[in-house]
Amino acid sequence: MKRLIVLAVLVITLTTSTTAAARPWNEPHRPSTYVVSDTPGDTPEGIEVTRDGTIYVTSVGTGAVYRGSVRSARLQLFLPAGSDGRTRATGVHVDRWGRILVAGASTGRLFQYDARGRLLASRPAAEGSFLNDFAFTEDAVYVTDSAHNQIWRASLTRHGLGELKPWITRDRISPKPYFLNGIVGTPDGRTLLVGEQGQDLTYRVDIASRAVRPVEADGILSGDGYLLEGHRLYVVHNAGNGRYVTRLARLDRTWSKATILADSAPGEAGATPTTIARDRGRLLWVNSQLDRAPGTPPYTVSVVPDLR
Secondary structure, eight states, X not given: OHHHHHHHHHHHHHHHHHHHHTSOSSXXXXXXXXXXXXXXXXXXXXXXXXXXXXXXXXXXXXXXXXXXXXXXXXXXXXXXXXXXXXXXXXXXXXXXXXXXXXXXXXXXXXEEEOTTOOEEEEEEOSTTXXXXXXXXXXXXXXXXXXXXXXXXXXXXXXTEEOOOEEEEOGGXXXXXXXXXXXXXXXXXXXXXXXXXXXXXXXXXXXXXXXXXXXXXXSSOOOOSOEEEETTEEEEEEEOSTTOEEEEEEEEOTTSOEEEEEEEOOOOOTTOOEEEEEEETTEXXXXXXXXXXXXXXXXXXXXXXXXXX
């Protein structure tokens, strides 16, 4: 009898697990659209979703940072516009110690905050820099500069954020970049993939040697927001004439060649998606409205149209 009871429990458990795994990616208890802000001119740009379901979204228009939950349809103001000299904001990520890093766009600064929003560090780059997005390795953060088309580096440990220093300058990159933007690090911590939107390509950067070369792709592979999961790369790609899609590519084991697998359906007209983040079985992208900036509130984040 005890064995029958145990077997029955196992069957119920397996059935429940299978049912949970088979839930549609747009789960009923999670909104398909999130309102970031109703403030005119906010113009959202960057996004981060943490493992516990916390969403952070930046404003390139004002520098504000909003925070919320994937279970609630509305985000709340977390870091007010203009505070700490942050009048513009693009990339946002949470490091493994729970600290929030914000790229200050044309302010030319990289900001670091604790979970309560207290400023921990503000690191300047060169005058005229446009700090856009960044990627982590075990002991550093690498930041794209879309104005000088170079990559900055700062040490990053549990003790804090180091000074920003030029790491790869434009003259060391071939072909010459015109607008560096999205960036991700590979899981082994040895390589960076960097998006170049002026020539529609992705660079492969060897961290140890700083050697840079384009990724060989069977189609256009460039974009604003990058998300790497294993060897699958999701890119928010501007396909022209306001047609934005998320492009999915598979990279080989050396990160040197890419095969385009699929495109999502295009985003809503005028929405101008910029960056993406993973929320369990879903992808979320930011509807920046940059093509018609400052756009019209409400500014939103929505579920990426399905990839097939």
